[in-house]
Amino acid sequence: MGDKTSAKFLSLGAIIQEFNVDGQNIVQGFTTKEAYEKHNSPWFGANIGRVANRIKDGVIQTLNGQQYQLELNDPPNALHGGSCGWGRCEFDGPTVLTRDGKTTLLYTYLSRDGEAGYPGTVELRVYYTTSEEVENGKTTSVLKIEYEAELVGDECNETVINVTNHSYFNINGGPTTEGTIAKLSTQDYLPLENGIPLGPIEPYPSEVTKEFTFGPQNQFDDVFIMERDLSRVPLDTRGEPLRLLAEFQHADTRLHLQVHSTEPAFQFYTGQGIDVPETDGKPSRGPFAGFCIEPSRFVNAVNEPGWRHTVILPKGKKYGSTIVYKAWRE
Template identity: 55%
Template structure:
């Protein structure tokens, strides 16, 4: 049995939706609180909303923006003919939109809607000019579209996330955007991801400096072969890098929804017989095996430690705002629309 309970703050109230076909539970901030595959919740989270505000240093389930991943020295060097200093929260850099990024904010919604002929819920968020240092007022729209797919007799649960952002304020002519979701997945049925078989569809990754900012070089990641599975152990491999599925930055559109979603990676665990895969229209994805998870027991949820989950964060290139060859993929001007899609798909043997 699958169900949906959506909680969200709207006009200081809470909305609750129920549907027998929904396997996902998003809450305020468009956070994914649960994602159930064949009765198994495969994402890390909290049973109530309060810990997401006070204990979620790991970004469990959060919608990440205004810009996902890192921006060098917490500064956008050339935008609207000037530089912008951002809130630094990862050494010298800005990470995931800053200490009060979109995942920490209260969204409008959820609103039940039909999207592409399928039952969905929509969240909206108005990010004001100057929030965390970013210029321009933008509106974010998030759709969660859940469905069941029958693939050669196998029923697969699918959650599609669709992001859309527009520069709606008149303060500036341009800003930068890169949105993702920061769910931690665990299909093992246990406390850690140990024993999970992983396959990445690319071995190309962004080489970074000692502050995790790209050097500009993209090359093969040592120890990972594209389309060949490897096993996540108790400690190794320890991965927290951005893999590139589209190595031609000039071909990346501002609205990537115009291109078909591609499979980024797939996972299987022999104990649970659960399969899970991530697809996206995005050109890159951060793959993180959870070394630094350190969440105390709170609100009825157990403590979560290292390797309690892995992340797959589809997005644009890291620090694209400060790289002339990559900048257009994150540069949002008046009258334009930023868009992207992420698809989570799972099933049990």
């Protein structure tokens, strides 16, 4: 890793606390663990599970031949694994490893059977690798996340899992992300009602595959689709090609950000619900203080027959996915 790139992590939620690019931290966060415990209602930097996003009515309709009722922490639905989801749990680590010739930090969490209403004991492994790439004289800061999970208990034959990272990016360094220029790699999205898909994939109403500028008139909290044919999506997507999901830039800082993943979908959220008080030497953060790209499987996949194979983790199999953030200053 070179001198233009660094990152900091917490064992709480295996949170990404900082991602520094050419001297500028581009993710929202706090300076202490206590501040995260008290004020992190937006899930800054957290790894989300056991199931990211929403499950309709908080009900897993069928799993292990039965129905499971989850906490309705986002009425009328379950959200982000519950109010005490993985993003608010203490992970073991970091353990320093070498993967693909690069120094990697490993955080692990053992989620017990029945935790937040979910069946089966699951071990989640989160691998962080920070590096630099130099191309045509330009240094790019790279932060790679690799997820791996297994059903390690004998309580049941299968469980459900869908993990993502909930980092909020701000590449202009101001109180809001206004003026950030964005471009998504897909026009396909899932129309939602109360955060749950209404039906089939449709084209997004405005053009998002051409550059547009952040501002109050451009608010997003939508699920965009990279792979329409879920029969092609395995439980472990790490062997799939990395695809560019979205890219961002800001003229004032000359910073650029790209988000890549192996996942079939992503939630794009412009942070209009952020409401964090001044604390611990950090200023208050309000609406639009950061934006999220959350790569994952489809929302409520466990309850949709054509989607559920992507989130059902049987005994003896592995769930996996990869997210890569690339950032640089022109």
